[in-house]
Amino acid sequence: MSHTVMQYLLAAIVVLPLAGAVAALLPAPPGLKGRSPEQAVLRHGVTVTGAVLALSIALAAGFDHGSPARMQATTDISWIPALNIRIHLGVDGVSLPLLVLTALLTFLCALYSYFKQQHQRLTPRASGPSPKAFVALLLVLESGTLATFAVLDLMLFFLAFEMVLIPMYFLIARWGGEGRERAAWRFILYTLLGSVVMLLGLLLVGIKGGTFDMVALATDNGSKLSHTTQLVAVLAIGIGLAVKAPMWPLHSWLPDAHTAAPTVGSVLLAGVLLKMGTYGFVRIVLPIAPDGAHTFAPYLAAFAAVGIIYGSLVCLSLARKGAKGDLKRLIAYSSVGHMGFVLLGIATLTPTGVNGALFANIAHGLITGLLFFLVGAVKDRYGTSDLDALSGRTGAALYGKAPRLGGLLAFGAVASLGLPGLAGFWGEMLAMFGAFRPAEGLSRPAFLTFMALAGFGTLLTAAYMLVVVRRVCMGGDGGSTRPQTAGAAENAPTDVLSYEFAAWTPLVALTVLAGLWPAALLGLTDPAVQQLLRGGN
Template sequence: MIDINESVMRVLLGFLVVGPLLGAVAALLPAPPGLKGKSPEQAVLRHGVTMTGVILAAAIALALGFDHSHPSTMQATTDISWIPALDVRVHLGVDGISLPLLVLTALLTFLCALYSYFKMPAGPSPKAFVALLLVLESGTLATFAVLDLLLFFLAFETVLIPMYFLIARWGGEGRTRAAWRFILYTLLGSVVMLLGLLLIGIKAGTFDIVALATDNGRSLTSSVQVTAVVAIGLGLAVKTPMWPLHSWLPDAHTAAPTVGSVLLAGVMLKMGTYGFVRILLPVAPDGTRAFAPYLAALAVVGIIYGSLACLALARRGAKGDLKRLIAYSSVGHMGFVLLGIASMTPTGVNGALFANIAHGLITGLLFFLVGAVKDRTGSTDLDALAEETGAALYGRAPRLGGLLAFAAVASLGLPGLAGFWGEMLALFGAFDPAPGLSRPAFLAFTAIAAFGTLLTAAYLLAVVRRVCMGDQAREAPRLADVRGYEFAAWTPLVVLTVVAGLWPKALLGLTDPAVQQLFAGGNR
C-alpha cells in the first residue's frame, strides 16, 4: 500500500467516474494540428488509447492507495447533496467489493481501446466509436462507485445506449435485431428495477446505500422487502443474465464486434451480480432469504442449460458459432455466481465475487481470441473451422492455438487458474447455506451444479479438439500467428488469470472482510 492522502483518493475516484465522459466529449472535437498523425481517424483512436490508459493508471493508483488493512471500510468517499427534495446525494466510495471491479473495468476498456487502435471494426466514424467506448466505461465505473440507489440506477442505465450503438453500427450479421433485443430486454428489466428501488427509498426514508445497509432491513417490513427483491432482482437478473431472461445475450455476442463482446461479457454482466451483493443482500435480507431458493434453482438450471446448449453447438454438423457458444457458456458461469449469492453465506458470496473477476478475465480473453480467429479465417463457424478451413491452430498458428487452449482450460475451472476458485467457493457456500434456508434443497442444487462442471469441461475440450487440432489429414497454409498488438492486449489477461489462480488470497483478502461486514450490517 502507498500512503496517499484521502483527498487525493477522493479525486482519483471522482476522476474515474467523470474522466471518461470528458474524454468522450474531447473525442468528438476536431484533432488539434500536429496531433493528427497519418489521419484524423488515427488521432482519435490514439486519443482513446491515451484516455483509457490514464483512467487505468488512476484505477491502479486508487488500488495502491487503498487501505488494504481495512477493506470493509468505505474509502475515498464523496458525499454531496444533489437533489435535496428527494434526498438524492452524489455519494461515491470504494471498498473491497467494488475495488477489483473498478480495476477490471479500467483494464479491459484500455485493452479494447489498444486493440481497436490496430484493428478498428468496420463501421462509421472512429470518433463515435471512441466516444461510445468512453461513455460505456464511465457508466460501468460509476455503477461500481456510487452509493445512492437513484445514482446507481442512472449509472446502470448509462451503459445501455453506447452498447446498443456499438452492436447496431459496428456489429456483424444480424446486428440490428440483436441490438434491439438487447435494448428492449434490458430497458424492460430496468423499469421494474426502478420501481423496487423507489419502494425501498420511500419506505426507508433514504436512498443512501450505506445507511440502508447499516439499517440491515430493520426499517422495512418483510412484505416490502420481498416485493422490492422481486422487482429489483428481475432487473438485475436480465443484466446478469439469469435463465430464462438470458435470450438476448447469444444474439448480442454473436453480432457484436470483438471489443463489444469483451466489454459485454467482461464487465457489463458483472453489474447485475454486483447489484445483488451491494443492494439486495444487506438492504433487504429477509426478502433475499425468501427469494434465495428460487434464485438458486434458476441458477443451476442456467448452469445445465448453458452447458447443454454449448454441447449442442460444439457437436459435428451443428454449424455452431464459436462466439455464440462462448455466450451460452457465460450463462452457465454466471449461474455459479448466482448460486454463491443465493447461499447467503460469506463463503458463497466471496466465491461469487471471485468468479465475477475470473469470468471477466477469462471470457474477455476468449472473445479476443475468437475475434483473432475470425480475422484470419473469415469464420467463427465451428464446422468450417474444424473441417472446411482446416484450422488446426496448433499447426497453422501455434501461439494462437496455445492461447485458445489456455483460455478454454481456464474457463472449465482447471485448478491453479482463476476459474477454479470462484466456482469451488460458490459450491462450498451452497453445500452449507445460511440458517433458514433448506439444506436438502441446496445440497441438490450443489450436486446439479457440480455435474455442470463436468459438462463445461466436455464442451470446452471438444472446442479445443476441433479448432486447435482440426483436420490433421489435410494440408493448409499457415495463418498469421499472434501479432505484437495482440500480444500486448492479451498478456495482462493471461498473467492475471494465472496470478489469481495461484494466489487467490490477493483477491479474497479484499473481498472477505467487506463481505463479513455486509452480513454484519453494512459497510461503515
C-alpha cells in the same frame, strides 16, 4: 495516501472518460492528427483509457488494505435536495476489484482497436459512423460502468446502470456483424424492461427506508422495511438485475448480442456489463433487504443451477459436428453457465458463497474477455466463427497453422472449465462450498441438490471446451496435426501479432496470478462481505 487525494482519484476515474468522450467528438489539434483523423481519435481513446487505468491502479495502491470493509475515497455532496438524492461515491473491497477490471479491459479494447486499425487499414463501413463515434461510445460505456461500481446512492446507481445501454446498443447496431440490428434491439428492450421494474423496487426501498443512501440502508439492514416491502423490493430489483446478470430464463438476449457484437463489444459485454447485475445483488439486495433475500434465495439458487446445466447442454449441442455452431455463440452460452455459479454463490447467503461469487465475477471477466479476443482474431483470419468451417478438412487446425494462437485458445478453454491453478477454479469451488452449507434457515437438502447440479455442470463444461479445442486447434475433427508442407505454410494465417500479445498478455498473467494466489482477491472481498451480510457500517 490522504483521504482528499483518494477522493479526487475516484472522482477523476468516473468523470475522465466522459470528458474524453466529449473531446473525441471535437476536431483534433493540428499537431496530434498523425497520419489520419482515424488514427488520431483512436490514439485519443488509448490515452484516455490508459489514464483511467493508471488512476485505478493508483487508487488500488492507496487503498487501505487493512480495512477493506470500510468505505474509502468517499465523496458525499447534496445533488437534488428535494428528493434527498446525493452524489455519494466510495469504494470498498467489493467494488475495488471490479473498478480495476473495468479500467483494464476498456484500455485493452482501446489498445486493440488502435493497433488493429494501424495493421489492417480497414475502410470503415460506408453506412456506419466514424471512429470518433466509436471512441466516444467506448468512453461513455466505461464511465457508466465505473460509476455503477462507485456510486452509493440508489438513484445514481440506476442512472449509471442505464447509462451503459445506449453506447452498447450503438456498438452492436453499427459495428456488429450479421443480424446486428435485431440483436441490438433485443438487448435494449430486455434490459430496459428489466430496468423499469428495478426502478420501482429502488423507489420503494428509498421511500420506505427514508433515504436513497446505500450505506445508510445497509447499516439499517432492513430494520425500517416491513417483510412485505422487502419481498416486493427484492422481487422487483432482482428481476432487473437478473436480466443483466444474465439469469436463466431471462438470458435470451445475450447469445444474439454476443454473436452480432464486434470483438470489443463482446469483450466488454461479457467482461464488465454482466457483472453489474451480480454486483447489484451483493451491494443492494443482500444488505438492504435481508428478509426478502432469504425468502427468495432458494428460487435464485434453483434458477442458477438450471442455468448452469442449460448453458452447458446448449454449448455441447453447438460444439458437435454438423450443428453449424458459432464459436462466439457458444462462448456466450457458456457465460450463462458461469454466471449461474455466481448467482448460486450469492443465493447461499454465506460469506463463503458470496466471496466465491465475487471471485468468479473477476475470473469470468478475465477468461471470457480473453476468449472473445481470441475468437475475434480467429474470425479475422478465417472470415468465420462457424465451428464446422473451422474444424473442416481445410479449417483452422491452429496447432499446425498458428501455434501460438492455438495455444492461447487452449489456455482460455482450460481456464474456463475451471482447471485448478487458474482463476476459474476458485470461484466455482467456493460457490459450491457455500451451497454445501447454506445460511441458517435455508433448506440444506435443496442446496445440496443445487450443488450436485453445479458439479455436474463443471463436467459438461469440460466436455464442450475440450471438444472445441479438439475441433478448432487440431482441425479435421480430431484428424492429423502433421507438420505443414511448404505450400500449406505459405497459405497459413498469421500467428499472434505483437499488438495482440500486448492486449492479451495481461489477461493471461492475471488469470494465472489469481489462480495461484487467490488470497490477494479474497483478502479484499471477505471483510467487506462479512460486513454486508450482517449489516453495519
